[in-house]
Amino acid sequence: MSTPLEKxxxxxxxxxxxxxxxxxxxxxxxxxxxTTTRMIAQEVGxxxxxxxxxxxxxxxLYESVVIDINKDLRQKLVExxxxxxxLPLGERxxxxxxxxxxxxxxxxxxxxxxxxxxxxxxxxxxxxxxxxPEFTADIARSMGLARDKKNVQPETMMKVLAVMNSxxxxxxxxxxxRPMVKVDRERYIALxxxxxxxxxxxxxxxxxxx
Amino acid sequence: MSTPLEKxxxxxxxxxxxxxxxxxxxxxxxxxxxTTTRMIAQEVGxxxxxxxxxxxxxxxLYESVVIDINKDLRQKLVExxxxxxxLPLGERxxxxxxxxxxxxxxxxxxxxxxxxxxxxxxxxxxxxxxxxPEFTADIARSMGLARDKKNVQPETMMKVLAVMNSxxxxxxxxxxxRPMVKVDRERYIALxxxxxxxxxxxxxxxxxxx
DNA sequence: CTATCTATCCATCAAACGATTGAATCGTAG
DNA sequence: CTACGATTCAATCGTTTGATGGATAGATAG
Numbered sequence: 001m002s003t004p005l006e007k008x009x010x011x012x013x014x015x016x017x018x019x020x021x022x023x024x025x026x027x028x029x030x031x032x033x034x035t036t037t038r039m040i041a042q043e044v045g046x047x048x049x050x051x052x053x054x055x056x057x058x059x060x061l062y063e064s065v066v067i068d069i070n071k072d073l074r075q076k077l078v079e080x081x082x083x084x085x086x087l088p089l090g091e092r093x094x095x096x097x098x099x100x101x102x103x104x105x106x107x108x109x110x111x112x113x114x115x116x117x118x119x120x121x122x123x124x125x126x127x128x129x130x131x132x133p134e135f136t137a138d139i140a141r142s143m144g145l146a147r148d149k150k151n152v153q154p155e156t157m158m159k160v161l162a163v164m165n166s167x168x169x170x171x172x173x174x175x176x177x178r179p180m181v182k183v184d185r186e187r188y189i190a191l192x193x194x195x196x197x198x199x200x201x202x203x204x205x206x207x208x209x210x
Numbered sequence: 211m212s213t214p215l216e217k218x219x220x221x222x223x224x225x226x227x228x229x230x231x232x233x234x235x236x237x238x239x240x241x242x243x244x245t246t247t248r249m250i251a252q253e254v255g256x257x258x259x260x261x262x263x264x265x266x267x268x269x270x271l272y273e274s275v276v277i278d279i280n281k282d283l284r285q286k287l288v289e290x291x292x293x294x295x296x297l298p299l300g301e302r303x304x305x306x307x308x309x310x311x312x313x314x315x316x317x318x319x320x321x322x323x324x325x326x327x328x329x330x331x332x333x334x335x336x337x338x339x340x341x342x343p344e345f346t347a348d349i350a351r352s353m354g355l356a357r358d359k360k361n362v363q364p365e366t367m368m369k370v371l372a373v374m375n376s377x378x379x380x381x382x383x384x385x386x387x388r389p390m391v392k393v394d395r396e397r398y399i400a401l402x403x404x405x406x407x408x409x410x411x412x413x414x415x416x417x418x419x420x
Numbered sequence: 421c422t423a424t425c426t427a428t429c430c431a432t433c434a435a436a437c438g439a440t441t442g443a444a445t446c447g448t449a450g
Numbered sequence: 451c452t453a454c455g456a457t458t459c460a461a462t463c464g465t466t467t468g469a470t471g472g473a474t475a476g477a478t479a480g
Contacts, residue, residue, distance in 0.1 A: 031330055034243040034244075034332070048439085049458080049459070053457070058437095058439090118383040119326070120326075122244070157391045158387075159405055161390075165376065170371075173328040180367060195372055199369070200413075202413045202416045203411075203413060247467085247468065248468090257430075258429095258468085260428055262468085262470080422479100423479085424480100425478080425479095427474100428473105428475080430471105435466105437464105438463105439462100439465100442462105443460085443461100444457105447455095
C-alpha cells in the first residue's frame with residue numbers, strides 16, 4: 001500500500017513530484033485562497049488539466065502539500081533529536097535552534113504553510129487538522145518537558161508551541177522583517193538564531209533540574 | 211483635513227463605520243484573498259455597490275482596515291506604557307503582557323490581520339508596508355532596550371518582534387491551539403499569559419542592569 | 421414645489437476561477 | 451507495425467469575483 005504522495009516522492013523527476021514541489025512553494029507564498037491552480041501549472045510549465053489529472057482538485061493538492069510538509073518537518077526533528085541526545089538542556093536547545101533554523105531557511109515554505117494553517121481559515125473547511133500536530137509531544141519529550149508521548153500537560157504543550165512558533169515567525173516573516181532591520185540575508189539568519197537563543201534558553205534553563 | 215477613515219471613526223453608527231467594523235472581522239478571519247466583498251456586504255446587510263460607494267475597491271477597504279487596526283494597537287500600547295511607567299522591568303513586562311493579551315483577546319482580528327501582513331502575500335502588492343511597523347521602536351523604548359526612537363539596533367528590533375509575535379501567535383491561533391490543549395477559553399487565556407511570562411521574563415531580566 | 425445631493429438597491433458586466441471533456445502524443449508490449 | 455494505457459494539451463463549461471451604471475427613495479436647500 002503506497003499513497004500517491006509516497007509514490008510521488010520516490011521519483012523526484014516525475015510530473016507528480018514536480019507539481020507537488022511547485023505547489024509547496026506557491027501555496028506557501030500566497031496561502032490557499034491566494035493561490036490559483038493556474039499559477040502552479042504555469043510555474044511547472046504544464047496545462048491546468050494535467051495538474052487535475054495528477055492531483056485532483058485544488059483542495060486535494062493542498063492537503064497533500066500540507067501532509068508532505070509536516071512529514072518533512074517531523075523527519076527533520078527526528079534527525080535533530082538524534083544529534084542532541086544526552087546533552088545538557090542548554091546545549092540541546094542551542095543546537096536544536098541552529099539546526100532547525102538552518103533547515104527552515106532552506107525550506108521557508110514549510111514555515112509559511114504551517115503558519116497559514118494556524119492563523120488562516122479556509123472558506124470551506126476540510127478537517128485535516130487532527131492529522132498534523134502530534135509531534136508537539138515529540139518535541140516536549142525531546143526537551144525533557146514530558147516523560148512519554150501521551151498525557152503531555154497543557155502547560156507543556158503551550159511552551160512547545162511558543163518555541164516552534166517563534167522560530168517559524170522569523171523564517172516566514174523574513175520578507176517583512178528583514179527590510180525593517182535593514183540587514184542582508186546572512187546577517188538576518190545570524191540575528192534570528194541569536195535572538196531565539198536570547199529569548200528561549202534562559203526560560204528553560206533557569207531552574208534546571210536535569 | 212480629515213481622511214475618510216477618521217470621519218468613519220467619529221460616528222460609529224454611520225454606514226462607513228459599520229462596514230469598516232465588519233471588514234476588520236472578515237478580513238481578519240479569512241485574509242485578503244479569502245474574503246469577498248460580498249461576504250462583507252452580506253454581513254453588514256447591504257448591497258455590494260453600497261460598499262463600493264463608501265470605500266471604493268476591495269483593496270482600498272483592506273488598506274483602510276490595516277491602518278485602522280494599527281492605529282488601535284498603537285493607541286493601546288501608549289495606554290499600557292502610561293500604566294507601567296517607572297516600574298522595574300520584570301513588573302513592566304508582567305503588566306504589559308496581561309494588558310496586551312486581554313486587549314487582543316477582545317479584538318483578535320487585530321492579531322489576525324497583523325500576522326496576515328507579516329506572513330502572507332497579496333497577489334498584487336500594494337506597498338503600505340512602510341506606514342505600519344514604526345511602533346516597534348516605541349516598544350523598544352518602553353522596554354528599556356533603546357534610548358530614543360531613532361537608531362534602534364537590529365538586535366533590539368528583533369527582540370521586540372519576537373515578543374510581539376509570540377503574543378499575536380497565541381491570540382490568532384486560538385482556534386487551532388485551544389482544541390489541541392483541550393481547555394476552555396478562560397483557561398486558555400490564563401495559559402497564554404502564564405506561558406508568555408515563562409518564556410519572556412527570564413530573558414529580559416537575567417542580566418538586569420536597570 | 422422644485423432642484424440637488426446623498427445613500428441605497430437592482431441588474432449586469434468582463435475577467436478570472438476551478439473543473440471537465442475529448443482529442444493528441446508518447447512509450448512500450450505483443 | 452499495431453494496440454493500448456498513460457500522460458499531456460487545447461478548448462470550453464458553469465460559477466464566482468470585483469466592479470459599474472442606472473433607477474429610486476429620502477433629506478435638504480432655495
